Structures are given as structure tokens and as C-alpha cells.
Amino acid sequence: MESTIIKSRNFNASFGSNHVVRNVNIDIPRNHVIAVMGPSGCGKTTYLRCINRMHELIPGATCSGEMKLNDENIYEMHPIFVRLKIGMVFQRPNPFPNLSIYDNVIAGYKLNGIKLPKAERDRIVEHSLTRVALWNEVKDSLNKKGSFLSGGQQQRLCIARAVAMEPEVLLFDEPTSALDPISTSTVEELFHELKVNYTLIIVTHNMQQAARVSDKTAFFFMGELVEYDETKTMFTNPKDNRTQNYITGRFS
Amino acid sequence: MDAKNVKYRLGKSYGFQILTYILAFACVVPLLAILIFILKQGLSKINWHFLVNVPKPVGESGGGIANALVGSILIIIVASIIAIPIGIMAGVYLSENKKSRLAYWVRLSTDVLQGVPSIVIGIVAYFWMVKPLGGFSAFSGSVALAIMMLPIVVRSTEETLKLLPDSLREAALALGMPFHRVIFKVIVPVGISGILSGVMLSVARITGETAPLLFTAFGNPYLSTNLTKPMQSLPLLIFNYATSPYNDWHDLAWGASLILLLWVLFLNIFTKIVTRKWKVQL
Numbered sequence: 293m294e295s296t297i298i299k300s301r302n303f304n305a306s307f308g309s310n311h312v313v314r315n316v317n318i319d320i321p322r323n324h325v326i327a328v329m330g331p332s333g334c335g336k337t338t339y340l341r342c343i344n345r346m347h348e349l350i351p352g353a354t355c356s357g358e359m360k361l362n363d364e365n366i367y368e369m370h371p372i373f374v375r376l377k378i379g380m381v382f383q384r385p386n387p388f389p390n391l392s393i394y395d396n397v398i399a400g401y402k403l404n405g406i407k408l409p410k411a412e413r414d415r416i417v418e419h420s421l422t423r424v425a426l427w428n429e430v431k432d433s434l435n436k437k438g439s440f441l442s443g444g445q446q447q448r449l450c451i452a453r454a455v456a457m458e459p460e461v462l463l464f465d466e467p468t469s470a471l472d473p474i475s476t477s478t479v480e481e482l483f484h485e486l487k488v489n490y491t492l493i494i495v496t497h498n499m500q501q502a503a504r505v506s507d508k509t510a511f512f513f514m515g516e517l518v519e520y521d522e523t524k525t526m527f528t529n530p531k532d533n534r535t536q537n538y539i540t541g542r543f544s
Numbered sequence: 545m546d547a548k549n550v551k552y553r554l555g556k557s558y559g560f561q562i563l564t565y566i567l568a569f570a571c572v573v574p575l576l577a578i579l580i581f582i583l584k585q586g587l588s589k590i591n592w593h594f595l596v597n598v599p600k601p602v603g604e605s606g607g608g609i610a611n612a613l614v615g616s617i618l619i620i621i622v623a624s625i626i627a628i629p630i631g632i633m634a635g636v637y638l639s640e641n642k643k644s645r646l647a648y649w650v651r652l653s654t655d656v657l658q659g660v661p662s663i664v665i666g667i668v669a670y671f672w673m674v675k676p677l678g679g680f681s682a683f684s685g686s687v688a689l690a691i692m693m694l695p696i697v698v699r700s701t702e703e704t705l706k707l708l709p710d711s712l713r714e715a716a717l718a719l720g721m722p723f724h725r726v727i728f729k730v731i732v733p734v735g736i737s738g739i740l741s742g743v744m745l746s747v748a749r750i751t752g753e754t755a756p757l758l759f760t761a762f763g764n765p766y767l768s769t770n771l772t773k774p775m776q777s778l779p780l781l782i783f784n785y786a787t788s789p790y791n792d793w794h795d796l797a798w799g800a801s802l803i804l805l806l807w808v809l810f811l812n813i814f815t816k817i818v819t820r821k822w823k824v825q826l
């Protein structure tokens with residue numbers, strides 16, 4: 293039996309009176325890739341942002357229920373500590389435009405005022421960029437601004453920035469939807485590499501992508517988690533007919 | 545439509561174009577005229593002696609504006625020390641809390657403050673500071689000027705930071721940064737060129753302000769660096785000496801006017817260069 297890293301019980305989230313995540317129960321196993329799918333507006337992003345406590349930053353946003361990281365209640369931990377343990381990569385690459393590639397990678401340390409010896413910083417930068425298959429492309433231009441990179445490179449830089457903090461979980465919100473097909477496949481390949489050390493939760497609208505990269509898939513519909521299973525089972529033999537309808541393209 | 549009609553219309557359009565050129569050029573004329581005039585009057589007065597000496601008593605020729613230069617610089621530095629941190633913080637508040645009640649009132653009061661005539665600010669500073677403290681002082685002048693700088697710094701900071709994308713803030717927050725670090729390590733550094741340009745324009749704006757200083761810094765024919773005592777400044781010197789009946793003093797006023805004008809010109813050009821050079825490409 294694999295160990296659970298993220299566990300939700302009766303988890304709810306709202307924007308004011310708009311109840312967008314309803315009663316979600318899920319166990320996410322360590323070192324797996326989990327795809328989160330569902331029609332637009334069904335609460336995928338909202339749920340994802342509840343995991344690292346970004347949801348509560350929006351005025352009027354509330355949530356309730358149980359959300360645990362390694363059996364510790366995330367909502368009883370300090371949000372800053374949660375975000376160090378659970379990294380996030382956004383839909384659009386968002387490197388810090390005022391920082392060099394090098395500084396972008398260690399931004400989590402540098403901007404948090406965590407002092408590291410130069411050798412250690414160098415090691416983290418090289419290691420993180422290598423993990424995201426960007427080292428060879430940028431090793432000669434580490435002092436250039438991150439915003440000079442291509443979109444796909446920027447997204448990998450953002451993944452490196454999250455990886456550099458050595459989190460336990462990485463959250464991705466449609467990480468390739470702003471990328472071209474070649475960059476997309478580079479990023480997808482990374483997921484296989486990254487799950488050796490991390491647990492990946494990926495929101496995606498791309499069914500082929502979910503099928504290619506994920507071990508398990510969670511299907512959300514109108515704020516509810518209607519089905520959660522092995523990706524293979526989900527795509528070949530869905531139990532809920534809403535899932536069935538979605539993957540056969542009857543609604544999107 | 546016959547050919548004549550088309551010709552007529554083309555002619556009208558052409559005439560209108562020429563008119564816009566002329567009117568656009570008309571906007572440059574005042575600055576050029578002032579610049580040339582002041583240059584002609586002031587340039588011959590300015591030399592090293594003029595910059596490092598204080599004015600001579602009536603009847604003696606020569607003398608300079610060192611007391612006004614030093615005074616202006618000191619008064620502006622103190623005003624900046626007061627206004628810039630408060631202004632930037634308030635601007636940060638406004639951009640982070642766009643819809644709060646306090647933000648509404650801060651915005652309204654900075655807008656109104658911007659429109660308050662400088663002489664009114666001078667009188668208020670007189671009643672609040674000069675009278676209670678028992679005398680004119682450079683510091684009370686700095687406070688009056690700081691009040692004038694404030695709205696410019698606040699609003700330019702707010703306008704700059706408002707344009708930064710939310711994704712920037714989220715990137716920082718998702719890395720576990722506390723709010724104050726997000727602001728001071730990410731938001732402000734990325735917006736620094738806009739903030740600086742507001743700061744420099746506000747300095748340019750107050751350098752020439754005379755009215756608030758009349759009741760506060762008051763002026764001083766001697767070199768003084770004591771902030772609790774009256775102090776000379778460029779606009780005060782121009783005001784006092786240009787309205788005097790002495791030719792030597794008129795010369796000092798013309799020279800000081802030129803210095804003031806060059807300073808404002810320099811600040812504006814410098815601002816343009818800095819904002820371009822420090823602009824963070826998003």
C-alpha cells in the first residue's frame with residue numbers, strides 16, 4: 293500500500309456565497325502524478341489553490357474541512373511553511389522579470405532572506421536547472437534576465453524555481469496551456485523525472501496529456517469530485533456517466 | 545463626386561494637417577522663449593565665484609547665491625526624507641487594497657491635496673509649525689514642501705504598481721514569501737522606474753515653490769545650515785532680490801533663475817533616462 297501525502301476530507305471552498313468546491317474527499321499517494329480534469333469553472337484551480345493555501349489570499353474566499361499533508365493539518369500550519377513544502381507552477385510562466393536566470397532559480401531563498409554560501413547556491417541552481425532539462429540551454433547565460441527566455445524555457449525556469457525549494461508536492465495549474473507543442477512535450481517528459489522525488493498534481497484540459505503523464509486522474513464536475521481512479525481505468529472504463537460524457541467529448 | 549470636389553476636400557485635409565503642426569509647435573515656443581530669455585539674462589552672471597559666495601550687501605558688486613543653493617538643497621533633502629517613504633508606502637497600500645474604504649479616502653485626499661494652492665499650504669505650515677515653535681525655520685519649510693510632494697509620490701507609485709500583473713505577486717507568495725518581502729523584494733523593485741520617476745518629478749515640482757517658503761523658511765542673507773533657523777532658498781532669493789531696486793541684486797536673481805531652470809530641466813531629462821534604463825521588461 294502506497295503512503296498518502298495529501299488527504300482531503302469533506303473539503304469545501306467558496307468565493308463569498310459562491311460554493312465552488314463541494315465536499316471533496318481524496319487521498320493522493322506519494323511520488324505519483326495526479327491529473328485533475330473537468331469542465332471549465334468546475335473548481336479545479338480553486339481546489340489546487342486550497343492545497344497550498346493560496347485560495348485564502350483572495351478577498352472573500354473561504355474554505356472548510358480537512359486538508360492534510362503527511363497527516364498534519366495544512367490549515368493549522370503556518371501558510372508560509374505550507375507554501376515552502378508545496379510548490380506551485382502557474383498557467384502562464386511568471387519568472388521574476390527583475391532577476392537573472394540564476395537569481396530566479398534561487399529566488400525562494402534569496403527573496404526570503406535565507407543566506408546560503410555561494411557554493412551551495414551554485415549547486416542548487418545547477419541541480420534545479422538540470423532537473424528541468426534547462427541547464428544545457430542556459431548555463432552560459434545565467435546572468436541574463438529570465439524574461440529573455442522563450443515561453444517554454446520560462447515555464448521550465450519556473451518549475452526549477454519551485455524545485456529548488458525541495459518541496460514535497462508540486463502543484464501545476466494548466467502548466468502547458470500557454471506553450472507550443474514542442475515545449476509542451478519537454479515539460480511533460482519532466483513530469484516522469486520529477487515524480488521520483490516529488491508528488492505532482494496537475495490540472496489539465498488536455499486528455500491526451502492526462503493519459504500520457506498521470507498515474508491517477510481526478511474528475512471534477514460542478515465542484516464535486518465525481519470520480520478518482522487509476523488513469524487507465526478512468527479512460528477505458530469510467531464508472532460515472534459524467535466522466536464518460538466528458539472524456540468522449542459530449543461536453544467540455 | 546467630381547474632381548474639383550475631391551481637390552477641395554484634399555486641400556481642406558492638408559490645411560488641417562498644417563494647422564496641427566503649427567499648434568503642436570506652439571506648445572514648444574513658451575519653453576524655448578523662457579529658456580532663451582533666462583539664458584541671455586543669467587548666463588553671464590554665473591561663474592564659480594557666483595556659486596560659492598553669499599550675496600554682498602547693497603552697494604557692493606559681486607557676491608553669489610551659495611546660501612540659497614545650500615538652503616534649497618537642504619530643504620529639499622529634508623522634505624524628501626519626510627515625503628518619499630510615506631508616499632511610497634501609501635502608494636503600495638493603494639495598489640494592494642484597491643477597493644477598501646481607506647483607499648477611497650486616501651485617493652480622494654491626495655487628489656484634493658494636489659489641488660490645494662501652495663500658498664495655503666504655506667499658511668497652514670506657518671500656523672502649525674512656525675508659530676508654536678516660536679520662529680521661522682527651514683524645517684517648517686521642508687514640511688510644507690513635503691506636503692506638496694506627497695500626492696505626486698503616492699499617485700505615481702500607485703499607478704505604477706497597479707499595472708504590475710497579479711502573476712508576479714502570486715509567484716512570490718507561492719514561494720512562501722511573507723507579504724512585506726513580496727512588496728519590498730518583488731513589487732517595488734519591478735516597479736522602481738515608475739516610482740523613481742514620480743519621486744524626481746515631485747522634487748522638480750517643489751524646487752521652484754516659493755509661496756510655502758515665504759512663511760516658513762523665510763530666507764536668510766547669510767549661509768546657514770541650521771534647520772531650526774531661517775534659511776535662504778533659490779526661489780526666495782529670486783523673489784526678494786528681483787523685487788529689490790538694486791541692479792546687483794537683479795543680477796543675482798537672474799543667475800539664480802537660470803540655475804533653477806537648468807535644475808528642473810536636468811531633473812526631467814534625468815527622469816526620462818532613468819525610467820528607460822531601469823525599466824523592468826515584463
Ligand SMILES: Nc1ncnc2c1ncn2[C@@H]1O[C@H](COP(=O)(O)OP(=O)(O)OP(=O)(O)O)[C@@H](O)[C@H]1O
Nearest residue numbers: 307310312330331332333334335336337338339350
Ligand atoms: N477570484 C475569484 N473570485 C470570485 N469567484 C471566482 C474567482 N476565481 C474563480 N471563481 C469562481 O469559482 C468557480 C470555479 O473556478 P475555477 O477557477 O476553480 O475553475 P476551473 O475548474 O479552474 O476552470 P478552468 O478550467 O476554466 O480554469 C467559477 O465559477 C468562478 O466563477
Ligand SMILES: [Mg+2]
Nearest residue numbers: 336337338465
Ligand atoms: Mg483553472
